[in-house]
Amino acid sequence: MDSLFDSAAEEAHRGQEPLAVRMRPRSLDEVLGQRHLLGSGTPLRRLVESEAPMSLFLWGPPGTGKTTLAYVVAGVTERRFVEVSAVSAGVKEVRAAIEQARRELGMTGRQTVLFVDEVHRFNKAQQDALLPAVENRWVTFIGATTENPFFSVISPLLSRSLLLTLESLSDDDVRAVLARAVTDPRGLDGRATLAPEALDHLVRLAGGDARRSLTYLEAAALLEDEITVEVVERAVDKAAVRYDRQGDQHYDVVSAFIKSMRGSDADAAVHYLARMVEAGEDPRFIARRVVIFASEDVGMADPGCLQVAVAAAQAVEFIGLPEGRINLAQAVIHCALAPKSNAVVKAIGSAADDVRRGLIGQVPGHLRDAHYPGAKTLGHGDGYKYPHDFEHGLVRQEYAPQELRERRYYEPTRHGAEAGFAERWVRIRDFLRKS
Numbered sequence: 001m002d003s004l005f006d007s008a009a010e011e012a013h014r015g016q017e018p019l020a021v022r023m024r025p026r027s028l029d030e031v032l033g034q035r036h037l038l039g040s041g042t043p044l045r046r047l048v049e050s051e052a053p054m055s056l057f058l059w060g061p062p063g064t065g066k067t068t069l070a071y072v073v074a075g076v077t078e079r080r081f082v083e084v085s086a087v088s089a090g091v092k093e094v095r096a097a098i099e100q101a102r103r104e105l106g107m108t109g110r111q112t113v114l115f116v117d118e119v120h121r122f123n124k125a126q127q128d129a130l131l132p133a134v135e136n137r138w139v140t141f142i143g144a145t146t147e148n149p150f151f152s153v154i155s156p157l158l159s160r161s162l163l164l165t166l167e168s169l170s171d172d173d174v175r176a177v178l179a180r181a182v183t184d185p186r187g188l189d190g191r192a193t194l195a196p197e198a199l200d201h202l203v204r205l206a207g208g209d210a211r212r213s214l215t216y217l218e219a220a221a222l223l224e225d226e227i228t229v230e231v232v233e234r235a236v237d238k239a240a241v242r243y244d245r246q247g248d249q250h251y252d253v254v255s256a257f258i259k260s261m262r263g264s265d266a267d268a269a270v271h272y273l274a275r276m277v278e279a280g281e282d283p284r285f286i287a288r289r290v291v292i293f294a295s296e297d298v299g300m301a302d303p304g305c306l307q308v309a310v311a312a313a314q315a316v317e318f319i320g321l322p323e324g325r326i327n328l329a330q331a332v333i334h335c336a337l338a339p340k341s342n343a344v345v346k347a348i349g350s351a352a353d354d355v356r357r358g359l360i361g362q363v364p365g366h367l368r369d370a371h372y373p374g375a376k377t378l379g380h381g382d383g384y385k386y387p388h389d390f391e392h393g394l395v396r397q398e399y400a401p402q403e404l405r406e407r408r409y410y411e412p413t414r415h416g417a418e419a420g421f422a423e424r425w426v427r428i429r430d431f432l433r434k435s
Contacts, residue, residue, distance in 0.1 A: 018214075018215070018218065019181060019187060019188075019214045019215070019217065019218035020210075020211045020214040020215055020218075022186045022187060023177070023180065023181050023184065023186055023187050023214060024067075024068050024071055024072075025068055025072055026072065026075060026076075027072060027075075027076055028044065028045065028048060028072055028076070030072075031065060031068065031069065031072065032169065032173045032176050032177055032210070033064065033065060033166075033167070033169040033170065033173040033210075034064070034065060034069075034166055034167065036167075037069075037164055037166070043056065043162050043164065044069065044073070044164065047073055047077075047140070048072075048073060048076050048077060052137075053111055053137045053138075053139065053140040054137075054140060054162065055134045055140065055141035055142070055143075055160060055161040055162070056141070056142055056143075056161050056162040056163070056164055057119070057142075057143045057144075057145060057149050057153065057158070057161050057162070057163045057164065058070070058142065058143070058144045058145070058164055058166055059145050059146075059147075059148070059149055059163060059164070059165050059166065060146070060165060060166025060167065060168075061146060061166070061167075061168050061208065061209070061320045061321070062146060062209055062211070062212075063169070063206070063208070063209025063210050063211040063212050063213075064166040064167065064168060064169060064208070064209070064210070065166060065169075065210065066117075066144035066166060067115070067117060067144060069142075070083075070113060070115040070142045070144065073113055073140070073142065074113040074115075077111075077113075078110075079110065079111045079112055079113045079140060080101070080104060080110060080111070080112040080113065081112075081113050081115065082097050082100070082101065082112055082113065082114050082115065082139075083115045083116075083117065084097055084114065084115070084116050084117070085116075085117050085118065086116055086117060086118045086119050086120070086121035086122045086126070087117075087118055087121055089126075090126065091125055091126050091129045094116075094126060094129045094130060095129055097114055098114070098129075098130075098132070098133040098138060098139065100112075101114060101133065101138055101139045102133075102138050105138060111139070111140060112138075112139045112140065113139070113140045113142060114130075114133065114139040114140070114141050114142070115142045115143075115144070116130070116141070116142070116143045116144070117144050118144065118145065118146070119143035119144060119145050119149075119152075119153065120145040120146070120147040120149065120152035120153065124154055127153065127154045127157050128154070130157060131156055131157060131160075134157065134160050134161065135160060141161065143161070147319075148318065149163060168207075168208030168209070168320065169206075169208045169209070169210055170208070171203050171208075171280075173210070174202075174203045174206045174208065174209075174210060174213050175199060175203050177210045177213060177214065178194065178199060178202055178203070178213055178214070178217055179194075179199070181214055181217060182194050182217075188217075188221055191221070191225065192220075192221045192224075192225045192226070192227055193225065193226050193227065194217070194227045195226070195227060195228045195229070197228070197229050198220070198227045198228050198229050198231065198232050201229050201232050202216055202217060202220075202232060203280070204279055204280040205232075205236065205280070206280070207280050207321055207322075216232065216235060216236050219235035219236060220232045220234075220235035220236075222235070223235055253272055253275055253276060254272075254276070254289065256268070256272050257269060257272035257273060257276065257289070258289065258293060258297075260272060260336065261293055261297065261332060261335045261336045262293075262297050262340065264336055264337060264340070265336060266332070266333045266336040266337055269332050269333070269335070269336045270329055270332060270333065273286065273325070273328060273329060273332050274325075277321065277322075277325045277328070283316045283320070283321055283324050283325070283328065284313070284316060284317065286316075286328055287309075287312060287313035287316045287328060287331075288313065290309045290312060290313070290328065290331050290332060290335060291306070291309040291310055291313055293309070293335050294306040294308070294309035294310075294331075294335060295344055295345070296342065296344070296345045297335070297340055297341075297342060297345075298335060298338045298339070298340060298341065299341045299342065299343055299344035299345070299418070300341055300343060300344060300412060300417065300418040300421050301338065301339040301340055301341035301413065301415040301416035301417055301418040302338040302339055302416050302417055303417060305334055305335055305338045308330070308331050308334045308335075309331045309334075309335065311327075311331075312327040312328055312330060312331035315327035316328065338416065339415040339416025339417070339418070340415060340416075341412070341413040341415050341416070341418050343410060343411055343412050343413055343418065344410075346409075346411065347409040347410040347411070348409075350409045351409045354404070354407065359403060359404065359407075360401065360403075361400075361401025361402055361403035361404055362401055362402070363401065364398050364399070364401065364402075365379050365380060365381075365382060365383075366381060366382055366383040366384040366385075366397065366398075367381075367384065367399065368380040368381060369381075370384075383397075384397075385397050394428065394431060394432075396431060396432060396434065397432075399432070405433075408429075410425065412425055
């Protein structure tokens with residue numbers, strides 16, 4: 001397919017194209033977001049400013065501009081643009097596109113941008129077919145993927161290409177995309193007005209996805225010239241989530257979310273989770289709250305809960321939304337159904353209170369660091385008993401400062417797994433404290 005930037009037929013057809021296609025930037029300066037990739041001297045800038053072909057992978061969530069950047073590179077550099085979808089194309093189509101690019105390069109000197117969308121869906125044989133073109137620079141290869149290319153792309157192809165990571169667009173970026181689309185001649189050209197509340201609602205619904213925001217805007221503009229929140233709701237068949245990430249609703253919903261997990265109501269907890277996700281709350285914020293909860297409200301009653309929560313947080317960072325909401329839901333349900341104990345948070349809280357009140361004391365001499373020169377002459381480490389040398393790995397000696405010998409911080413419950421820790425802790429404490 002020839003570049004959309006030099007096709008007169010495509011210009012005539014432009015008004016019938018989706019709004020998201022019509023509003024694609026025509027230069028790097030028009031691209032919103034991805035500032036870390038667009039500055040002076042960056043690989044993308046060098047690709048645009050240089051005639052030399054190169055290969056790169058664009059890795060990021062949906063709607064962050066991967067296809068747009070490929071179009072811009074082709075348009076600005078006046079290269080042919082050939083798009084291959086990894087969903088439908090096979091080795092035959094890939095080789096045909098490469099052969100055509102070689103002929104074009106040989107006959108006219110014109111280079112080709114070979115864009116492979118969802119390249120992670122290509123199997124090894126299909127990816128191998130790309131190697132000669134990349135290695136010999138017959139094309140400027142650009143592969144787009146929403147999955148980690150280190151797991152989905154063969155090493156020879158990845159090692160011959162630059163890897164650029166795209167980020168979800170900020171709310172301000174999406175807001176600017178929508179505002180431009182309302183007034184730009186390529187977009188709605190001022191034929192519709194967008195109420196401020198409707199603009200905010202579209203930004204929330206987009207979740208950092210520019211393409212989604214423009215799709216919703218176009219659907220709303222087909223219904224009414226004056227676009228309100230109600231019009232947007234009708235257009236996308238989705239009720240507005242009344243949720244202000246900086247206002248009372250934010251704190252109320254988060255509070256209800258935490259208290260529902262604490263109260264072991266998995267249904268309510270998942271409801272509030274969905275409410276936050278659908279309103280566009282930062283999933284990393286939600287994940288952090290779940291990780292905190294795993295220790296603050298579950299603790300030693302189910303030590304594995306923290307592992308589940310941390311794994312969910314890592315999964316959110318790894319795959320993003322919308323799939324990441326499944327990992328969050330699993331962690332939330334685990335937290336809600338786990339036996340509860342706040343003994344851990346009470347222990348560290350009580351210890352911190354004593355420290356702040358000045359109840360500290362001296363570190364016993366036999367526990368002090370004895371590794372540096374001169375420590376032995378100060379008596380550091382004298383008399384220390386190495387627990388591993390004793391039966392059961394336990395030996396009676398002073399560990400806490402003398403002033404804190406009778407202080408008790410960790411008071412375990414008898415809930416869940418903590419019952420076992422409680423019994424063990426009673427025996428250990430009695431043994432250690434026995435004169």
